[in-house]
Amino acid sequence: MPHHQLIVVGGGLAGLRAAVEAKASGLDVAVLSQVHPGRSHSSAAQGGINAALANHPDAHDDTPEKHAFDTVKGSDYLADQDTAIQMTKDAPGVIFEMDHWGCPFSRFDDGRIAQRPFGGAGYPRTCYGADKTGHYLLHTLVERAYERQVKMYIEVFVTSLIVDEGRCRGVVAYDMINGGFHAFTADAVVMATGGAGRIYGNSTNAIISTGAGAAMAYHAGVPAEDMEFIQFHPTGLLTTHILMSEACRGEGGYLVNGEGERFMARYAPKAMELAPRDITARSITTEIIEGRGINGEDYVHLDLRHLGAEKILERLPGIRDIAIHFEGVDPIEEPIPIRPVQHYTMGGIDTDVDGRTRLPGFYAAGECACVSVHGANRLGGNSLLETIVFGRRAGMAVVADLEGGSAGGGDVSAAGSAAVSAMEARVAELASRGADGADPYAIRAEMIATTRDYFGVFREESVMRTGLETLRRLKERCGGIGLRNAAGVFNLDLMRTLELEGMVDLALCVAEGALARTESRGSHSRTDFPARDDERWLVHTLAYYTPEGPRLEHAPVTLGTFEPQERKY
């Protein structure tokens, strides 16, 4: 039974940053990932990473405090202000560190890291590497993890936590290459498995972004925080929902409706296309609902043609490749058909500013966590920042806690064996129903259509009630799922069946949270409650797992620096 002081689940930016940090302090660290870490969804991030470096000629007086204000205002004041301030304060240092580790940021003429304007930001402070910033950051951290000799278990699929005497002591995982379930025991576990985008049928996210880590924590009794806040990115490619970076608009791209009009003038006359994502996504959706989509259909155009071939090839080469390959459109010649699509999970595992959760020995960082710095709406360029800042902080917290003697101590092999046996029994039960059981792919298909159609950009009570009833029925059907293929290696049927119930559970958290919150805030926009209601709803939602469905509680938001005010852009 492999044992490590720290096990990190997930090899994306947050997980690797935590691992590299803890390893540098001498801990025995292992990363478990269902894909090679270089293939993690972090690689799909495009536009950039925010930090108040003040490198841009228009940003000489930018500061972390101003970055924190933009973040809190963007969050519609639901972000915890102390954590937002911490993130923006840490930001310049972690960016310089990524540069020292070799990240190929684009450069200004004077050799400093280039920065571009992004939505909802008062200054151009988004550092970038062309439009492949996530790919470059991720490969830089993969390289650093190899250099530091971080142990990597590649293509192991984590299925549950090992909890012994009230403390997280490791995980159970399916070995995709050799088959079988194994216990990986540890003194501490950092969960860094990314967002839950794939609970929606129209997501920009990678296929593996199923929310598995958040679901495991939720099942182990750690509350899921603010799950109703789902970000819809304004510009997803029409047919495949692949992301067209906010950098397209940061570099000057236009949003144009069927009447050839730059309609953002109606919704955000000052910021125009660079309004925050929630506002821009609502504006596009409104144009479509009111019949001003292209040819009256449900999309609008992202027009880059006026930027010219040279700028597109230099700053947005990846966007152009994706548009050509996946939509058959060359942005140099034609406008790109886009519409708002699910993009980011603001909510997640409830953690403090150092990644600690209520379960001793269990930490979380990155999109699977809710620190919370994004509140009700994340600003573009803050997610990459969150992964590195809070991945690092979680790594530091584990080091401090283990040095402080809060390690689990005792022998955990019995608990590990029991957890493996429980998982094997679960698989045997699923397999015993086989093809006679409920079809997991039919349940998945109905779930992702329900979230998409009933919990989208605009929400309303009667619609959401219908959606919630469907999700509850799907949850019941999960109890009778059949596993058709129980044996063998690289068993996709096994993994995709095991992950399904957690996805439905998280969808229920989204639904219950959205129904309960009778106000509009950030990405959560209720047509029946169009105003923000600070008196009643300036609170976080905490969803606790029960077999009957999520039990909701509320917790105060940390304020104190920036007074909540109306958002205007």
Added chain:
Amino acid sequence: MRTVNFHIKRYDPARDAKGTSRVEAFEIPYETSLTVLEGLFHIQEHQDPSLSFRYCCRASICGSCAMYINGRYRLACQTNVLHLHTDEVHVDPLPHLPLVKDLVCDMDDFFAKYEYVQPWLQRSSQEPAKEILQSPADRHKLNMPIDCILCGACYSSCPSVWTEDNYLGPAALLKAYRFEVDSRDEARKERLPRWDNERGVYRCHTIANCIEACPKELSPTEGIQWLKMAAVRRRLFGRAK
């Protein structure tokens, strides 16, 4: 309804002898658009749950799904059946690599060789308080190699890899090149002996299959030739880079 036929090379270590494989055919509905990856998911969900393949981003950036499709190296996610101009789709795993199952290859050697070239920025100077300055012209030198997604297509396509187990191959050498041309890198002699030898750059015979195979349209050959010249400059003239 229109359908297309997928012919998939199958291998299951539990039933097939090592080195053998079968081809199985599946008929898939084609509506308005279908990528090869979507077709594979359709089969796995509705026809044969035991089908194995790698996937992640479905947006041609993660490098998981490189396969050999209708006689060419392609990313399954980036390949629309429409553009194949046929209703017969032949899907093989990356050729010349050992198999784990079906379309999943064993990439252990590939990543061991990647690690062997020490693919990380090496510096001895005291780090500045801010970023290390790098001119746009120096940054431009990185444009090609940093777009590698480590999908393995080049490695699978290289005859020198097929015939010499120890050859590092185009992807690892492209990574070595990426750090050699980075103005911030200060490895002087440390990395050189790892590629300046028979298992390194001199095993490349400029066949250039890698260029044709690369789904990101990169040129490992160009990087390898640059390394050869750099090695000569260092050996003959004692230049640092």
